[in-house]
Amino acid sequence: SNNKILVELDTSSGVATMKFKSPPVNSLSLDFLTEFCISLEKLENDRACRGLIITSAVPRVFSSGLDINEMCGKSREHYAEFWRAVQEMWIRLYSSNMVTVAAINGSSPAGGCLIALTCDYRIMVENPKYIIGLNEAQLGIVAPFWFKDTFVKAVGHRVAERSLQLGLLHSVPEAHRIGLVDEVVPEEKLQEKAAAVVAQWLALPDHARQLTKSMMRKAVLDHMLAHREEDIQNFVNFISKDSIQKSLSMYMEMLKKKKS
Numbered sequence: 501s502n503n504k505i506l507v508e509l510d511t512s513s514g515v516a517t518m519k520f521k522s523p524p525v526n527s528l529s530l531d532f533l534t535e536f537c538i539s540l541e542k543l544e545n546d547r548a549c550r551g552l553i554i555t556s557a558v559p560r561v562f563s564s565g566l567d568i569n570e571m572c573g574k575s576r577e578h579y580a581e582f583w584r585a586v587q588e589m590w591i592r593l594y595s596s597n598m599v600t601v602a603a604i605n606g607s608s609p610a611g612g613c614l615i616a617l618t619c620d621y622r623i624m625v626e627n628p629k630y631i632i633g634l635n636e637a638q639l640g641i642v643a644p645f646w647f648k649d650t651f652v653k654a655v656g657h658r659v660a661e662r663s664l665q666l667g668l669l670h671s672v673p674e675a676h677r678i679g680l681v682d683e684v685v686p687e688e689k690l691q692e693k694a695a696a697v698v699a700q701w702l703a704l705p706d707h708a709r710q711l712t713k714s715m716m717r718k719a720v721l722d723h724m725l726a727h728r729e730e731d732i733q734n735f736v737n738f739i740s741k742d743s744i745q746k747s748l749s750m751y752m753e754m755l756k757k758k759k760s
């Protein structure tokens with residue numbers, strides 16, 4: 501598959517833009533995650549590419565998070581394969597040598613919020629309809645420890661504790677106030693702002709910035725890598741429970757009803 505994510509590299513600036521284009525809501529299916537990892541690896545290995553802007557080509561949604569269909573009514577083998585792909589996406593993005601900026605031009609719940617949090621910097625479009633946060637608790641599921649760690653690193657422990665327990669989806673001004681996003685801009689300024697931020701970060705010597713990034717992220721990354729297999733087993737056991745399957749399918753029903 502090679503059609504859910506558009507990648508463009510501007511060789512003069514060394515900055516690539518990745519646009520999620522998997523309608524209706526850029527949910528993170530196994531195919532999407534696989535394509536994401538392949539695209540990221542290509543850019544990572546391309547010496548002409550030093551920066552990455554991640555944004556959406558779908559109106560009003562950055563990413564709706566993990567594709568709930570991948571977590572409902574499937575085999576344990578499928579759950580394990582899916583979860584490994586989710587981990588792989590995070591590992592690659594969190595440890596990327598590139599400057600990564602999330603240009604969040606729509607709602608970004610759960611796994612969508614995780615992608616944004618995994619970047620170096622977050623810029624969100626001001627729009628009263630957009631929401632962002634780790635709402636897992638609202639679905640009756642629990643954000644994995646490395647989602648939590650990534651969130652805590654951005655907003656601090658107290659804010660994360662409340663937001664995670666309540667599964668809050670924050671408005672844009674609130675997300676800005678708690679430090680979940682770094683900057684808020686009008687839609688028409690987003691691209692320009694994202695390019696300016698990447699340029700600012702790229703003005704430093706790569707090696708110093710990269711080593712600093714890796715020093716700041718090492719503990720969280722090492723902890724995840726040390727518990728990767730255990731995390732897969734936990735996910736498979738948890739998601740296979742009848743009670744969890746029931747919560748997820750009720751949530752999917754709720755999403756579909758809300759529409760009419």
Ligand code: CO8
Pocket residue numbers: 524525527560561563564565566567568569607609610611612635636639641642643644735738739752755756759
């Ligand atoms: N997965 C699959 N389908 C989805 C998802 C999703 N995450 N989100 C939306 N859809 C579907 C809807 O059911 C709907 O389908 P249909 O057209 O058949 O009715 C279609 O996409 C369009 O959705 P909406 O009508 O809701 O679109 P809106 O533009 O009104 O709203 C939103 C967009 C805000 C993104 C909204 O769809 C939404 O809130 N979606 C749910 C987001 C969510 O809660 N995601 C959580 C996923 S779980 C996760 O990412 C981390 C899990 C960690 C696992 C830990 C376990 C141990």
